[in-house]
Amino acid sequence: MPSTFISNARRRRRRWPLILLLLLVLGAAAGGGAYLLFFQKESNFSNPNAEFEGKDAKKKPKPKPKPKGPTFKWPTYGYTPDRTRYLDAKLNPPLKREWLFHPKAGRLLEFQPVLANGVLYWEDNAAKAFALSAKTGKRRWKRSIGALAAASPAWADGRVFFVTLKRSNGVDAGSIVCLNAKNGKKIWRKDLPSRAESSPLVLKGVVYFGSEDGTVYALKAKNGRKVWTYGASGAVKAGLAYSKGRLFFGDYSGEVTALRAKNGARIWSTGTSGASFNRSGRFYSTPAVAYGRVYLGNTDSFTYSFVARTGELAWRTALSGYVYASPSVATVPRLGPTVFIGDFSGNFYALDAKDGSIDWRRSDGGKVFGASTVVGHTVYYSNVASRTTTGADVRNGNRVWGYHRGAYSPVISDGKRIYLTTYSSVYSFAPKPAKKPKHGKKKKRR
Secondary structure (H helix, E strand, O other), rough: OOOHHHHHHHHHHHHHHHHHHHHHHHHHHHHHHHHHHHHHOOOEOOOOOOHHHHHOOOOOOOOOOOOOHHHOEOOOHHHOOOOOOOOOOOOOOOOEEEEOOOOOOOOOOOOOOEOOOOOEEEOOOOOOEEEEOOOOOEEEEEEEEOOOOOOOOEEEOOOEEEOEEEEEOOOOOOOEEEEEEEOOOOOEEOOOOOOOEEEEOOOOOOOEOOOEEEEEEEEEOOOOOOEEEEEOOOOOOOEEEEEOOOOEEEEEOOOEHHHHHHHEEEEEEEEEEOOOOOOOOOOOOOOOEEEOEEEEEEOOOOEEEEEOOOOOOEEEEOOOOOOOOOEEEEOOOOOOEEEEEEOOEEEEEEEEEEHHHHHHEEEEEOOOOOEEEEOOOOEEEEEEEOOOEEEOOOOOEEEEEEEEEOOOOOOOOOOEEEEEEEOOOOEEEEOOOOOOOOOOOOOOOO
């Protein structure tokens, strides 16, 4: 055998391990790239140049109308159409219990009531609608409107609007029902092709809500006739928030959308991290709109802020678990514009509304599933695992009040009392009267 053939064969034998090594390196690099592209979790993000309308928010904000006793209204989930869940009131702990309402069946109350003219309205998990005196806790009326429900109603012009997940006849599809607020009698009902648990919003004679098949509805509050509908990319389970003629919502495809309330035309729609595999989580959180931003949580463990005008991502901040909860937003002494939200790891956060940085955090364990509410200088939230409710100082997170009952979205208020929704009961709490100073015994005159 020629020597040149032997030497060439030896070179080929020495070369194949190098080729194999190179292929392994290239394969590892490709695998690493695929991991980074498809599986690695996104990191925190903050755009300092994103539009923000809170430059002067640390100054004293323009005062909102003060609560006015029995005529006060908390007419929708989140209090105001922008769903910020903030009531400026001089009502802070300590608090004492006034009354308790506990339906005999003990059914789940996943969502808080609404309040109008001294009456509380809500529906339980079995789609039983209630009206209750806010002063005494006595029931005004009760109606069966379906077989399954998970939403707060909305009050407007003497009517109450409820959505359901399942009808009374067993059909696994929802409906929207309009009842007379005074006596609970049905005014109109519209059956839907899909289930609905999107807490409705009523504005200027139109009721807005979403459904599980992705349809967003605008119906005439007077009779339920269609004004317009919009087809989202995924289930719309959260409520819609409103600000400056626009509606905002997140869906189960991971998109956030802004529509014109007048005609349902899309203004913008944006995802959390694009369409890459395993990137977009689901939005169950009802958004809050403030300072020119939209704030909401996602099951990818991030809380997001988008510019309300354009949909530009302003920031995303990673929490420590799923974020099903809806945020509350308020301007806080010393902190300024602040977003409050909890997660599935039992942590509750105060985030800077402009850049998403964490101002403080409370770690309670369990799960914070529902929305928080800010009343005065106290933010209230519940823990569904421990079934407790906490009131924390908005400035530093220190616990200032607590109750051994709680579950999902706990508190609404009329500025004179707080109304606490627990797993299957509703409570009223009022400020404790100031203790009278103790005087020493008077000395007898001699």
